[in-house]
Amino acid sequence: MRCYCHSQQPFALCCQPYLQDVSPAPTPLALMRSRYSAFVLGLGDYLLQSWHPDTRGALTVDELAHTGRDTDWLDLTIVFARGASADEEGAVEFKVRYRENNRVVTLHERSHFVQVQGRWMYHSGQLNPPKIGANQLCPCDSGKKYKQCCARR
Template identity: 60%
Template sequence: MLCHCQSLQPFEDCCAPYLNSELSGQVIPATPLALMRSRYSAFVTGNGDYLLASWHPDTRGSLTAEELTEHGLNCQWLGLTIIFTRIEADGLQGVVEFKVRYREQGRVVLLHEQSYFEQVAGRWLYRDGLINPPKIGANQPCPCGAVHNSAVQNGTAKKYKQCCAKR
């Protein structure tokens, strides 16, 4: 079975190792993108324990694993699209912008979020997110931070249309 996160990898090799070992801490996502994908798979499978454990304690409020499990199981998850991902220069903060489609109570919902992640004690945690972030213009610098390597443009930022918009 392919992974729920649409990585085109087998579930057993992609998100399952994170979801099955989160409480024991044996396998943890190495990047904000891997955490984002595994959290999507956790919603699909109704794994509220994983969702709660991977949410920064300063921002999860009074959410419970049971509430997160119920939300995950009460939706039909239709797909995840990654817009861009970036790890900040300090290596302790990251961003993943994505779109998720799901059906809830008979209507299709599109969630577009720019999620912020923080590394705490060697583990990436979801901190919070900005819903419906501003649109990235085709000629704006790509938010992933990619730069040109050619001699002519060496070190200049790639335009969004030349980088992550191609995905």
């Protein structure tokens, strides 16, 4: 079975080890993908545990699980990702499409991730972030222009 995060990888080799706490997600991108899969599967425990305690507010496992199960998740598209296992911070910009009240909605976010005691955690996000110009440096920190890097995906 292919992974819910649309990576085209088998679920058992992609998000499943993180969701079952076999190993922590090694990068912000891996955590982002596993969080999307957790929403699809309604895994409120994983979503709460991977959300930084300083920014999750009063969210509960039940609320997060309910949100996931009651949504018709359609797909995840990664715009760019930055952050390696040795970094303390990272970012992932993504678009998620889902169906709500018989219409398709797109959620576009640039998420900020921090590493706490060796585990990546979702910290915060900016909805509908400003568009990256083709000639700007790519936000993935490759040193290349955006049009020659992540825009090609």
